[in-house]
Amino acid sequence: AALGKDRAAMPVLQRAVQLGPDAARAHEALGSAHLRAGRKEQAAAEFRKALAIEPGRIEAEAGLGRSLSGQDAAPHLQIALTYFTDRVRLLPDDGSAHLELGKIYAAMGKADDSIVEFSSAVRLSPDNADAHTALGLAFEGRQRMDDAFGELASAVRLRPEDPRAAFRLGELLMKLGRPLEGMQRLERVVKLDPDLPGAREAFDAARKRVYGN
Numbered sequence: 001a002a003l004g005k006d007r008a009a010m011p012v013l014q015r016a017v018q019l020g021p022d023a024a025r026a027h028e029a030l031g032s033a034h035l036r037a038g039r040k041e042q043a044a045a046e047f048r049k050a051l052a053i054e055p056g057r058i059e060a061e062a063g064l065g066r067s068l069s070g071q072d073a074a075p076h077l078q079i080a081l082t083y084f085t086d087r088v089r090l091l092p093d094d095g096s097a098h099l100e101l102g103k104i105y106a107a108m109g110k111a112d113d114s115i116v117e118f119s120s121a122v123r124l125s126p127d128n129a130d131a132h133t134a135l136g137l138a139f140e141g142r143q144r145m146d147d148a149f150g151e152l153a154s155a156v157r158l159r160p161e162d163p164r165a166a167f168r169l170g171e172l173l174m175k176l177g178r179p180l181e182g183m184q185r186l187e188r189v190v191k192l193d194p195d196l197p198g199a200r201e202a203f204d205a206a207r208k209r210v211y212g213n
Contacts, residue, residue, distance in 0.1 A: 024054035031063050036164065038197040043067040058083045062100060066107045073107065080104050088117075095125030102134060114138050122151070129159040133168065140172060148172055163193040171202060179209045 031046030047064035050057055058080055065076030084101040091097055102117030118135035125131055136151030149172055155165035170185030183206035189199045 024050040024057055024060070027053070028057060028060045028063065031060070031067070035063055035067055040067045062104060066103060077104055077108055081108070093124055095121045095123075095128060095131065098124065099128070099131050099134060102138070106134070106138060111138060111141055115142070127158060129155040129162060129165060132158065133165045136172075137168060140168075145172070145176060149176065161192065163189045163196050163199065166192065167196060167199055167202070170206070174202075174206055174209070179206060182206050183210050 027046045027050035031043045031050065034040075034043035034046060044064055044067035047060045047067060050060040051064065054060075056079075061076045062080035062084075065073045065080055067073075068076065081101070081104050084097055084104060087094065087097040088101055098117045099121035102114045102121060105111075105114035105117060115135065115138045118131060118138055121128065121131035122135055132151045132155035136148045136155060139145075139148035139151060149169075152165060152169040152172055155162070156169050159165060166185055167189045170182045170189060173179075173182035173185060176182075183203065186199065186203040186206050189196060190203050194200065
């Protein structure tokens with residue numbers, strides 16, 4: 001239920017929740033799909049349901065923390081931070097653990113720490129498009145635009161049907177002063193997932209910048 005398949009998987013996940021409303025895993029998966037699509041309010045609701053059924057689920061705690069902001073997020077992020085810090089210490093070659101720890105650092109506003117963890121995730125799991133996307137966004141946040149472009153381009157190469165990585169790459173191309181390439185990338189995003197939050201607006205703005213109307 002991940003990646004560009006999220007849109008198709010969403011009805012399946014919703015059905016799973018309906019058939020087994022006490023299944024924490026189903027709520028967690030649905031929350032993760034909402035979070036990847038940028039629907040943080042819906043994501044938070046699903047993560048809360050997962051935790052109500054099974055208190056202490058680390059993935060749900062981490063997801064809820066990343067769905068919330070400020071003081072509401074802090075206790076959930078701290079629980080997840082403790083867990084994944086220990087996991088990375090015990091399993092230093094686990095790329096997925098470094099990726100999750102990086103996401104937690106990013107949600108906590110610790111950009112440099114997140115870059116360290118995302119870089120480890122990319123090194124350990126070079127074919128993980130999520131790791132490249134996360135590192136690219138972290139680089140962009142630090143105004144390391146060339147590095148950001150390289151990572152986002154790698155993510156799109158690894159997973160061309162994922163609209164989220166393509167969306168981020170299209171937006172970055174606009175910032176880099178390459179509007180035609182950016183518009184073309186964003187046009188593909190809209191075709192891949194017309195419901196992706198912000199995609200249609202970004203494409204319309206790019207088209208106006210290129211054609212002036």
